[in-house]
Amino acid sequence: MPTANLAVLPATARNTAVQGVLWDMDGTLLDTEPYWMAAEGDLVAEHGGRWSHEDALSLVGSALPDSAAVLQRAGVDLGTREIIDLLNERVMAGISNHVQWRPGALELLEELHQAGIPCGLVTMSEGPMATLVLSLLPKKYFAFQVTGDQVVRGKPHPDPYLLGLEKLTELVPDLESHRIVGIEDSAPGITAAAAAGLTAVLVPHLGHVPESDLWHSIDSLEQVGLPTLSSLIGIGAR
Template sequence: MLFDMDGTLVDSEKLWDVALRELAEEYGGTLSTAARLAMIGSSMAASMRILHDDLGQPWRDPEISAAWIDRRILELFRTGLRWRPGALALLRAVRDARIPTALVTSSGRQLVEVALDTLGRDSFDVVVCGDEVDAAKPHPEPYLTAARLLGVPIGRCVAIEDSPAGVTSALTAGAAVLAVPAEVPVPAADGVHQRESLTAVDLEVLAALLGAPR
């Protein structure tokens, strides 16, 4: 079982909204809605390039901007992290069934360590962070890495995602994909099953996904 984090397990995209818009203001501009939506599911490096281009400041150093965001989002994660509907119950059901489970996120390790205080450090057998792979989502490497570390063929894994970039990553890797869109729509595609939330998703639903053609 492969879980995305931001927007899938926890309602953290709103916290990213705060940090990104504050940084844009720090730079004397305003982040556009289109640019913010384009960042969802992307790596930090890609997000900083989008932000700089959106502000008309492509000369800015993405590492300096990323460090600013890291500091602010850490503060926000410590005080405002909330579960997405149905996510906690599903995660508990998966763990109670002793299903090998991985967290596969574009967020960096430092931030994930804070999030694990909410998610539970024993909730996952494997944690794959965005700064620990050579290629981030939408590349398939994060999900392929998680399956390899779990010792489970990727074709026997279900990935739960909320963003187009994450869905592309999981689908290209070869996993069965359940999309639960949060902030942006996920286009319909072969092999991608959609639900409005995780509240009605249980182990039977997950098992059915592995049996469905894709």
């Protein structure tokens, strides 16, 4: 996808505090977690192991190699790459059959698009799955994607978001990290976004995420527009 230059972005984009938005995918942009949980549970069952709903919740937002290691300890007698490939295959089949966008996500993407605010996808899913999800959107809302197979250390490390910031500098030459919003739903994800220096916004979905002064918590993206995001820039998290 061609990149845009800040000079040709609408005036709205230059007059808001928000310089860009980095989005998590699973659980934030769309609800893939049921597919992941089913794939994990089925894989453990196929190998005679035991798996609970709490076990599944513990993996929400985790990097795929980390999830594979947990599944191996639960009894899955396969290599890391083989586990990841099987999970990807099953989750992508679910997405291809039905996509459930998270409430308010498409509306916020459209508002940011109309305002000329660049968006990037930062996900621990791998490239083929991210590409599939982006192909299902009604418009090309995302300028780029950062995926789990592009970084050595995944979330909760800041590396994926630091790479996202690096890509955003091609669109926003005067980029300031605190003027970039990171939207997440999980503990590993929001920790990574905050550690990268973003204005981190948590929209909880599945699993418990502790409160922290390092991020803002909002119940639903249905409550969020560009003015809301702008108001959070430079304000201590509540």
